[in-house]
Amino acid sequence: MTTTPGPSRRALLRVAALAGRALLVVWVTATVVFLALRAAGGDPVEAVLGGPGSQAGPEAVAAARAQYGLDLPIWQQYLLQLWRVLTLDLGDSYARRTPVLDLVLSALGPTAALAVSALVLGWLLALGAAWLVSWARAVSGRLAPVGRAVVAVVRGWEVLASVLPHFWLGAVLVALFAVGLRWFPATSTPGSLAGLVLPTVTLAIPLAGFLGQLLGEGVGDAESRPFATTARARGAGPTRVFARHTLRHAAIPTVALTGWAFGFLVSGAVVVETLFGRPGLGRLLVDSTLQRDVPVVMGAIVVIALVYVLLTVVTEAVEGLLDPRAATTGEDR
Amino acid sequence: MRARLLGVAGWAALAVVVLLLLAVAAPDLLAPGDPDATDVTTSLHPPGWGHPLGTDELGRDVWTRVVHGARSSLGVGLVATTIGVAIALVLGLAAGLGPRWLSTVVARIVEILYAFPTLVLALLLVAVRGPGLAASVLAVGIATAPGYARILRARVRGVAVSGYVTAARLEGAGWWRRLTRHVLPNTLWPLVVVVTLGIGQAVVWVAGLGFLGLGALPPAAEWGAMLNAGRVYLTTAWWLSVGPGLAITVTAAALTVLGRALGRVSPS
Amino acid sequence: MRTPGRFTGIDMTTGQPSPVLDVRGLRVAFDAGRGRRTDVLHGVDLTVAAGECVAVVGASGAGKSVLARSLLGLAGEGGARAHVTAERLALAGRDLARASQRAWRQVRGRAVGLVLQDALGSLDPLRTVGAEVAEPLAVHRLAAGAERTARVETALADAGLDRPPVRRRQRSEELSGGMRQRALVASAIVTAPPLLVLDEPTTALDATVAVGVLDLLARLRDAGHGLLLITHDLGAVARVADRVVVLDAGRVVEQGPAVSVLTSPASDAARGLLAALPRGPKPVARDEPTGPPLLEGRGLRRVYPTPAGPIDAVRDVDLTLHAGESLGVVGESGSGKSTLARLLLAAERPDAGEVTLAGAPWSPAPERQRRGRRAFVRLVPQDPLGAMDPRRSVGRILRDAGAADDAAVVRLLASVRLEPATAGRMPRSLSGGQRQRVAIARALATDPGVLVLDEPVSALDVQVQAGILDLLATLQRERGLALVLVSHDLAVVRRTCDTVAVMSGGEIVERGPVERVWARPEHPVTRALLAAAPALP
Amino acid sequence: ACSGSPAPDPSSPSDAASGGSTASDGTDAPTQAGGTLVYASGDAEPTCLDPHVGGNYPQALISTQYLEPLVGRAADGTTTPWLATEWTVSEDGLTWDFTLAERTFTDGTPFDAAAVKANIEHLQDPDTGSSTGYLAVEKVTEVEVVDDRHARFHLSEPDAALLESLAQQWTAIQSPTGLARGMEENCLAPAGTGPFVVTGWTPQQQVDLVANPDYVDATGEAAPPLLDGITWRFVPDAATRYAALVSGEVDVIDNPQPDTITAAEADASLGIEHIDNPRPGSVNRIELNSGQTPFDDIRVREAFIRSANPGPGIEALFSSTAVPSFSPLSSVEPVAVSREEQFTYDLDAANTLLDEAGWTERDADGYRTKDGARLSVRFPVSTNQSVPAEQALFQQIQANVKEAGFEVVLTPLDLGAWYAALGAHEYEAVSAPYTKVGPDVLRILYHSSGTEPAPSGYFANHAYVRDAELDALLDEASATQDAAQRADLLEQAQVRILEGYYILPLYDQQNHFLVRGVTGIDTSNPVATLSFQTASLTD
Numbered sequence A: 001m002t003t004t005p006g007p008s009r010r011a012l013l014r015v016a017a018l019a020g021r022a023l024l025v026v027w028v029t030a031t032v033v034f035l036a037l038r039a040a041g042g043d044p045v046e047a048v049l050g051g052p053g054s055q056a057g058p059e060a061v062a063a064a065r066a067q068y069g070l071d072l073p074i075w076q077q078y079l080l081q082l083w084r085v086l087t088l089d090l091g092d093s094y095a096r097r098t099p100v101l102d103l104v105l106s107a108l109g110p111t112a113a114l115a116v117s118a119l120v121l122g123w124l125l126a127l128g129a130a131w132l133v134s135w136a137r138a139v140s141g142r143l144a145p146v147g148r149a150v151v152a153v154v155r156g157w158e159v160l161a162s163v164l165p166h167f168w169l170g171a172v173l174v175a176l177f178a179v180g181l182r183w184f185p186a187t188s189t190p191g192s193l194a195g196l197v198l199p200t201v202t203l204a205i206p207l208a209g210f211l212g213q214l215l216g217e218g219v220g221d222a223e224s225r226p227f228a229t230t231a232r233a234r235g236a237g238p239t240r241v242f243a244r245h246t247l248r249h250a251a252i253p254t255v256a257l258t259g260w261a262f263g264f265l266v267s268g269a270v271v272v273e274t275l276f277g278r279p280g281l282g283r284l285l286v287d288s289t290l291q292r293d294v295p296v297v298m299g300a301i302v303v304i305a306l307v308y309v310l311l312t313v314v315t316e317a318v319e320g321l322l323d324p325r326a327a328t329t330g331e332d333r
Numbered sequence B: 001m002r003a004r005l006l007g008v009a010g011w012a013a014l015a016v017v018v019l020l021l022l023a024v025a026a027p028d029l030l031a032p033g034d035p036d037a038t039d040v041t042t043s044l045h046p047p048g049w050g051h052p053l054g055t056d057e058l059g060r061d062v063w064t065r066v067v068h069g070a071r072s073s074l075g076v077g078l079v080a081t082t083i084g085v086a087i088a089l090v091l092g093l094a095a096g097l098g099p100r101w102l103s104t105v106v107a108r109i110v111e112i113l114y115a116f117p118t119l120v121l122a123l124l125l126v127a128v129r130g131p132g133l134a135a136s137v138l139a140v141g142i143a144t145a146p147g148y149a150r151i152l153r154a155r156v157r158g159v160a161v162s163g164y165v166t167a168a169r170l171e172g173a174g175w176w177r178r179l180t181r182h183v184l185p186n187t188l189w190p191l192v193v194v195v196t197l198g199i200g201q202a203v204v205w206v207a208g209l210g211f212l213g214l215g216a217l218p219p220a221a222e223w224g225a226m227l228n229a230g231r232v233y234l235t236t237a238w239w240l241s242v243g244p245g246l247a248i249t250v251t252a253a254a255l256t257v258l259g260r261a262l263g264r265v266s267p268s
Numbered sequence C: 001m002r003t004p005g006r007f008t009g010i011d012m013t014t015g016q017p018s019p020v021l022d023v024r025g026l027r028v029a030f031d032a033g034r035g036r037r038t039d040v041l042h043g044v045d046l047t048v049a050a051g052e053c054v055a056v057v058g059a060s061g062a063g064k065s066v067l068a069r070s071l072l073g074l075a076g077e078g079g080a081r082a083h084v085t086a087e088r089l090a091l092a093g094r095d096l097a098r099a100s101q102r103a104w105r106q107v108r109g110r111a112v113g114l115v116l117q118d119a120l121g122s123l124d125p126l127r128t129v130g131a132e133v134a135e136p137l138a139v140h141r142l143a144a145g146a147e148r149t150a151r152v153e154t155a156l157a158d159a160g161l162d163r164p165p166v167r168r169r170q171r172s173e174e175l176s177g178g179m180r181q182r183a184l185v186a187s188a189i190v191t192a193p194p195l196l197v198l199d200e201p202t203t204a205l206d207a208t209v210a211v212g213v214l215d216l217l218a219r220l221r222d223a224g225h226g227l228l229l230i231t232h233d234l235g236a237v238a239r240v241a242d243r244v245v246v247l248d249a250g251r252v253v254e255q256g257p258a259v260s261v262l263t264s265p266a267s268d269a270a271r272g273l274l275a276a277l278p279r280g281p282k283p284v285a286r287d288e289p290t291g292p293p294l295l296e297g298r299g300l301r302r303v304y305p306t307p308a309g310p311i312d313a314v315r316d317v318d319l320t321l322h323a324g325e326s327l328g329v330v331g332e333s334g335s336g337k338s339t340l341a342r343l344l345l346a347a348e349r350p351d352a353g354e355v356t357l358a359g360a361p362w363s364p365a366p367e368r369q370r371r372g373r374r375a376f377v378r379l380v381p382q383d384p385l386g387a388m389d390p391r392r393s394v395g396r397i398l399r400d401a402g403a404a405d406d407a408a409v410v411r412l413l414a415s416v417r418l419e420p421a422t423a424g425r426m427p428r429s430l431s432g433g434q435r436q437r438v439a440i441a442r443a444l445a446t447d448p449g450v451l452v453l454d455e456p457v458s459a460l461d462v463q464v465q466a467g468i469l470d471l472l473a474t475l476q477r478e479r480g481l482a483l484v485l486v487s488h489d490l491a492v493v494r495r496t497c498d499t500v501a502v503m504s505g506g507e508i509v510e511r512g513p514v515e516r517v518w519a520r521p522e523h524p525v526t527r528a529l530l531a532a533a534p535a536l537p
Numbered sequence D: 001a002c003s004g005s006p007a008p009d010p011s012s013p014s015d016a017a018s019g020g021s022t023a024s025d026g027t028d029a030p031t032q033a034g035g036t037l038v039y040a041s042g043d044a045e046p047t048c049l050d051p052h053v054g055g056n057y058p059q060a061l062i063s064t065q066y067l068e069p070l071v072g073r074a075a076d077g078t079t080t081p082w083l084a085t086e087w088t089v090s091e092d093g094l095t096w097d098f099t100l101a102e103r104t105f106t107d108g109t110p111f112d113a114a115a116v117k118a119n120i121e122h123l124q125d126p127d128t129g130s131s132t133g134y135l136a137v138e139k140v141t142e143v144e145v146v147d148d149r150h151a152r153f154h155l156s157e158p159d160a161a162l163l164e165s166l167a168q169q170w171t172a173i174q175s176p177t178g179l180a181r182g183m184e185e186n187c188l189a190p191a192g193t194g195p196f197v198v199t200g201w202t203p204q205q206q207v208d209l210v211a212n213p214d215y216v217d218a219t220g221e222a223a224p225p226l227l228d229g230i231t232w233r234f235v236p237d238a239a240t241r242y243a244a245l246v247s248g249e250v251d252v253i254d255n256p257q258p259d260t261i262t263a264a265e266a267d268a269s270l271g272i273e274h275i276d277n278p279r280p281g282s283v284n285r286i287e288l289n290s291g292q293t294p295f296d297d298i299r300v301r302e303a304f305i306r307s308a309n310p311g312p313g314i315e316a317l318f319s320s321t322a323v324p325s326f327s328p329l330s331s332v333e334p335v336a337v338s339r340e341e342q343f344t345y346d347l348d349a350a351n352t353l354l355d356e357a358g359w360t361e362r363d364a365d366g367y368r369t370k371d372g373a374r375l376s377v378r379f380p381v382s383t384n385q386s387v388p389a390e391q392a393l394f395q396q397i398q399a400n401v402k403e404a405g406f407e408v409v410l411t412p413l414d415l416g417a418w419y420a421a422l423g424a425h426e427y428e429a430v431s432a433p434y435t436k437v438g439p440d441v442l443r444i445l446y447h448s449s450g451t452e453p454a455p456s457g458y459f460a461n462h463a464y465v466r467d468a469e470l471d472a473l474l475d476e477a478s479a480t481q482d483a484a485q486r487a488d489l490l491e492q493a494q495v496r497i498l499e500g501y502y503i504l505p506l507y508d509q510q511n512h513f514l515v516r517g518v519t520g521i522d523t524s525n526p527v528a529t530l531s532f533q534t535a536s537l538t539d
C-alpha cells in the first residue's frame, strides 16, 4: 500500500485547486470586461467629469486622465486593473470617487439577502409543487379525477410561472399588494423585512417554475423505478416515498443546475432592484456600465464571479451529500 | 400511433404552435391591418368591437401588433436557443467524449460562462455592438449555453460508456458511426424538453432586457417590448399588457407541453 | 425466527384458522389507450395457508408478476393504469377487494412482504441497505432506535448476509447482485409478515447462494409464514414448494401438491415446462479437436481499481478454443466470468497476457485492424437491454449488427423463435426473455465463427430455452461454430458444452470434459457448485 | 466611505416616523409640524452631492435643500436678492460688485466674500471636474475680496447672463471649510446655508437630511423649516414611484408618468396634488442636424417639420400635462417668441418641398429616395433622458413623417452610447435636454461656437446651426447691459432660429411633481426645483 495523502494535505490540495479555479474565473471575467468596455463607445473620462456630455475644459479632462491613469498605454491600464483586482483593492470609482470595494460590498449585502431569500422561497415553492404532484398522482379510486386535475393545475402553474417576466410580475404584485391591499410597501429598502417580500416573490416565482419543472421531471422518473414500488410495497405513503426516496433522486440534477439559476437570479435582481428602488449589485452594475465606470463594473463582476465560485462549491457539497455515489466515483465536474 | 400519445394537452399545444406558425408565415391572414399604423383619436381604447385586445397609447391595434409580433418574438426565442444549444453541443460533446483534459477545460469554460449572467453579457454586448435585438438575443443565447452544456455533458458521458455504444464497437462500428447513430440521437432527444422550455424563457429574457432599455427597437411589434411598454399603463390600461403577456405565456406553455409530449413519444 | 405477531390467520367470523391469502376471481386489465383494455389476469383463484409455500410457475408473460403486485394493491406500478377487480382478496383474514389506499398501506409491509422481480433496482441506490430494510419498521412504527437496528441486523443475518453491521451501512451499489437480492429478502421479512410474496428471488444468484436463499425460505415456511414463490426454476420449486399453481395466459390451469404436479403434470402448460427442462449430458458428443486453436488466451490478467484497492478480476488465465468446440464457464458470482468474456472479445485490453484469433494478434492489435474481424467473433452480453440502443427498433438493431435486409431480419428472428412483428418493437417494450433472444439473434447476424454467450438463457422459460440451446447445437454441428457459454445453470452447461472451466476468484481452478468434471469434481468450489445444483424428482 | 446615520424605515408612512417632535419655536403652525418628508426621485442618483462637480439636474434638485445661490429670479425674469443683497455693474460691464448677506454655513463657517471667492475658484479648478458651473462662470477672471461683506467680480468680457448664471444651483455657495476637505468628503455632505443639512447617504437608496434650526431665509428672517428632515430616496421606476405615493410610503415624487398625473387629478379621493413647474431656458425640441444631408437643405427640414404633426400625439400621450410649444425657449422665459403658424401640419406643402429638393422617387416601402439613397433620418433616443410617453411621441412622429416619405430610425441608446453617437455625427435628428436659467441658453445651443466639440467630444449645438448673422445677434445680446435691447436682440435671434427650421419645438421641459399630504412647497427656485423649507406634512 502506498501512503495516501493525509486528510489535511488533501484538504489543502482541494483548497488550492479551488483557489486556482476562482483565480481563473476572475482573470477571464476581468479581461473580458476590460476589453468590452474598451471596445464600447464612450470615454471613461466622461464618467469622472460628471457623466457623458460633460462640457469640462481641456485642463479638467487632462487632470482627470492623469489622476486615474487613463493617459497610460492600454496594456498598462489593463495590468493596473488586473493588479487592483488581484489585490482586491479595486481602486476608486471614476464617477463617485469612493473606493470601489466599499461600493460593491455595500451593494452585495442587499443583493445577497434578496437572492438568498428568493432562492429559498423558489426551492420551497418547487418542493411544495413536486410534493403536491406526487401526492395527487397517488390518489386513486373515486378521487382519481381530482388527483389528475391537481397534477394538471400544478404543471400548468409551473409552466406559467417559469415564463412570467420579472418586470411585469413585479408591477402586478405592486399593483395588487402595495396599492390595492396595502399589505407590503411598493418600494424596498434593505433594512425592512416587509419590503423584502414583494421583490423576493417577484424573483422566486419564475425560479420556482423553472426548478419545479426540473424537480417534477426527476420525481416522476424516480417514481417509476423499482425501488419506489418496493418502498410502496413496504407500506410507505406518497409523502414518505417523496421525502425519503424520489425527492433525493430528483434533487441531484436540480441542485446541479442551481448555478444556472443563480445567473438568472442575478439578472433578475437587476430588474427587481430597479423596479423596487432597492440598492444592490445588479443596479450598481447597470448604472456603472452605462456610465463606463470601469473600476466599478470590474469590481461588481469580479464579486459576482467569486460568489458564483462559492456557490459552485456549496452546490457541489450539497450534491455530495445527496449523492454518495459521486464521492466514490470521484468524477470531475 | 404516436400521435395518439400526444394527449389532449399535446394536441392543444400543437394547435397553438400551428397557429403561431401561421402568424409567423402569414400574419395578414389573422390580422390584416398595419401593426405600426397609429391613430391618436383611438388611443387607449379598451377591448371591444374592432379592437379585440384594445388599442395602445398611439391608437395601434394590440391584436394586430401581437399577431405581427409573432415573427420577431418567436425568432428571438428560436435564435437565442439555437445559439445556446449550438455552443452547448460543442462544449458538451467535447467534454463528454473528449479526453479528460478537454473535459476539464470545458468545465472551466462553463464555469466562466456561468459567471457572466445574462444581463452582464447583454450589457457588455450592447455597449460594444449597440442596442437592438441582436445583442440581447446573442446574450441570452450565450448565457443559456452553460446550462445546456452541463445537461449534455452528463448525458453524453452516460451514453458514451453505455452498453449499446460498446456493443456497436464490438460489432465493428467506427467512431463516426457510433457518434451519429447512437450518441447524438440519445443525447439530443432528452434535450428537446429542455429546449422547448428554453425557447419560452428566451423570449421572456429578451423582454426583461427590454425593460432595461436593451431590447427591440421601436416601433417593432415585439411581445417583450410591447409588454414592457404596457407595464407602464398597468393601472390605467391593463389590456396593453394582457395581449403580449398572453402571447408570451401561451407560446411558452404550448412549446413546453409539446416538448414534454414529444419527449414521451420519442422512442426512449 | 420470530413468529408472526398480530396477524394470526384466525378467521374473525368462524374462529377457524383461515388461509393467510385467499383470492377469488381476481381480474386485472390494463388501459391500452382509446378506452380499450388488455386483460392480463382472467379470474385467478389462489389460497396460501400459514406455514405453506405455494409456487407459481408459467411461461414468460403469463401474468405472474402482475399477480404478485396485485396482492399488494400495486398492480398498476410503472405502467398503464390497472383495473383490478376481485370477488375476494383477503390477506390475513381481512378482505381488501374494495379497500382504500389507507387500508392497503396498513397491510403492505406488515401483513404481506414483497420481493420484486427486478432485484438489482429494487433498493434505493442513495440510501443505505440498513435504511431500506428498516423502512417497514419505520412506516408501521414497529420499532425504533436500537431495537430497530437490532431487528434489521437480525433480518440481514436471516437472509444469509455476512457481517450485518457492515452491510447495514453499505449502499446497494456496493453489493454484488446476489447480496442485493438477499438484502431485499431481508427487507421483506423484517416485520415477520404472515405472507411473503417473492417474484423470482434467485435469478441473480449462483447455485450455491441460491440454495442458501431457498433454505431460508424453507425455514420461514416452517416458522409459520405463508409463502407465494414465483419462479421459472423448477428445481427451486421442487426444493421448497408444498403446492404448485400453473399459470397460463392469465388463468390458473393446474394446481396441486408440488410432487404430483412435477411428476405427473395434468395440463399442457405444465407438461411443456417439464419436458423442456435441460437434463443429462450433451446428446451428440464431439470428436477431439484438431488443427490449430481458433481463439487462444495466454496469461490473461485484468485488474480493476476499486475504492478498497485494486482487485484482480481475472488472473493468469490460459484458454484455447477450437472450431466446433463448446466451452462452458461456471463459477460463483463475481468470480470473473464476464470479465473473461470481455477479454476474449477484445472489448477490454488485458493488463497482462494476450489473446490471439486464428493465430493473428487480437487483443494487442489496434481497434482499426480488429474492426474487419469483429464480424467473426460475437458476444451475447449478460445485460441484453443495456446493449440495445433504446431509440432503435429491433429490426434496425439487427440491421446494424449485419443483417443484410428485412428478409434476413425475419429469418434471424425466426431462428430464435420470435415473430416477424418483433422487428418493429422497441427494446424496452420486450419481456426479459424476448430481449435475450434478440441479443442472440443479433450475435448470429454475421454468421460468426466464435460466439461468446454471457448468461444467455437466464431469463427464458425452459421451453424457449430448450429451443435456443438446440439452435446453438445445430449451428455448432453444421458450421463448426465455437462457443464459450458462461452460465450459472449447471444443467444448461452440461447439456450444451464439451468442456467446462470452473472459475473462482479470477482463476480457473478446474477444467476438463464436462462428464468427467460432473462425475469426479476435484476442486472444492466445483464440488460445492454441483452439490447445490437443484435436483428434480 | 458612504456611511451615515441609520436610515429611518421609509416603508412606514412618513408621518409616523421620526420621533414626533413638535414645533418648539412657538410659531402657530396650521398643520402638524415636524415629521420627516419622504421624497422619491426618479432622476439618476447623483454621483456627488456637490452640484459644482459635474453639474446636472438631479444635483440641482437635491442641493436646493441645503445650498443657496447668490441671487434668485422672479417669475418676470428679474433678479432677486438671496445670499447677495445688492449688486452693481460697471459701465463697461467688466466689474460686478456684490453686497453679501450675513449668514453662517451649517458647519459653522461664516459666509463672506472670501467664501464667494473660494466657490468661484472651486468651480474653475480643473480638478473639480465642473462642467455646468464652469461654463456659467467662464467669463469671471477673478473675485476680489473687498471686505467681508463685499465681493468684486472681474470679467474678461461683458456677460449679460451673469446674474442668471449665478442664480443656478450649479453655482450655489458652499462652505469653504467644506470645500477644503477635498472632493471625496465634500461630495458626501456639502455644507451650505440652506434649510436642511445632509447627514447621510446610502448609495442607490437614499440621502438623509435634517432641518437646519438656524436657517435664515432670503429676506433675512429666521425661518427654521417646519419639517424635522427629509428622506431623499432614489426610485428609478415611475410606476413604482406612483404606487409608493398612492400607498402612502412617500410624500412627493418627481417625473410622474403623464397618465398617472391625469389619473391622480381625476380622482380627488386620492388626495394627490399636481405641481407643474416647467424648467427655464430651452424648450424640449427635436433638433435637425443641418450639418449634413438631408437636413442641410432647408426645404427638407421644413418638410419634416410640416409633416411631423406632433400636436395630436402630445394631446393623446400627455393629455393636458404638456402644452405644445412653438418657441425655442421655455414658456417661463419672458422673452420667448412663439410662432405657431410656422408649425401647422401641411402634408401637401411637405411633399412639394421634398419634390423641389429632389427627393422625388419612392422605394418599395414608400420612402422617398434621391440618387438611390433613401430619405432616412437616424434618431438616437437617450433612454435615460426620455420618458416612455415621449418615446411614444417620437414613434407617432415617425409614423406621421412616413406619409411624406421620411424613414425615421429610432434607436434607444444608453447615455454613453447616445453621446458617442452624437459625437460621431451619427444622427439626423435628436432630442437633447438642456437646462440653463435665462435666454442665454440660445447662445449655447445655436451659436456656431457650439459646434466645436469640447475635449470630451461634446458639443451643445446639435442642430449644427452655423449662421454668422445669428452669431452676431447672440454675441451682441450677451454683451449688452440694457435689458430691453437684450430682449429685442434675443427675439430676433429666436425668429432666425425658427425660420431656419432647425428645430421642432415640442413642449416645455417637463418638470412635474405629485404630492400627497404636504403643503407649503416652494416652487420659486430659478431652476424650477422644489424647496421644502416652508413645507409641512398634513394629516
Ligand SMILES: Nc1ncnc2c1ncn2[C@@H]1O[C@H](COP(=O)(O)OP(=O)(O)OP(=O)(O)O)[C@@H](O)[C@H]1O
Residues within 6 Å of the ligand: C030, C040, C058, C059, C060, C061, C062, C063, C064, C065, C066, C067, C075, C076, C077, C078, C079, C080, C081, C117, C431, C432, C433
Ligand atoms: N403496468 C403494466 N402496464 C401494461 N401492461 C403490463 C403492465 N405490467 C404487465 N403488463 C403486461 O402483462 C402481461 C404479464 O406480465 P408479467 O410481468 O406479469 O409477466 P410474467 O409472468 O411475470 O413474465 P416473466 O416470467 O417474463 O417475468 C405482459 O404481457 C405485460 O406486457
Ligand SMILES: Nc1ncnc2c1ncn2[C@@H]1O[C@H](COP(=O)(O)OP(=O)(O)OP(=O)(O)O)[C@@H](O)[C@H]1O
Residues within 6 Å of the ligand: C177, C304, C305, C306, C311, C312, C313, C331, C332, C333, C334, C335, C336, C337, C338, C339, C340, C382
Ligand atoms: N468495470 C469494473 N470496474 C471495477 N470492478 C469490476 C468491473 N467489472 C467487474 N469488476 C469486478 O470484477 C470482479 C469480476 O466481475 P465479473 O463481472 O467478471 O463477475 P462474474 O463472474 O461475471 O459474476 P456474475 O455471475 O455475478 O455475473 C467482481 O468483483 C467485480 O466487482
Ligand SMILES: [Mg+2]
Residues within 6 Å of the ligand: C064, C065, C066, C117, C199
Ligand atoms: Mg415476471
Ligand SMILES: [Mg+2]
Residues within 6 Å of the ligand: C337, C338, C339, C382, C454
Ligand atoms: Mg457476469
Ligand code: NI
Residues within 6 Å of the ligand: B001, B002, B003
Ligand atoms: Ni402510429
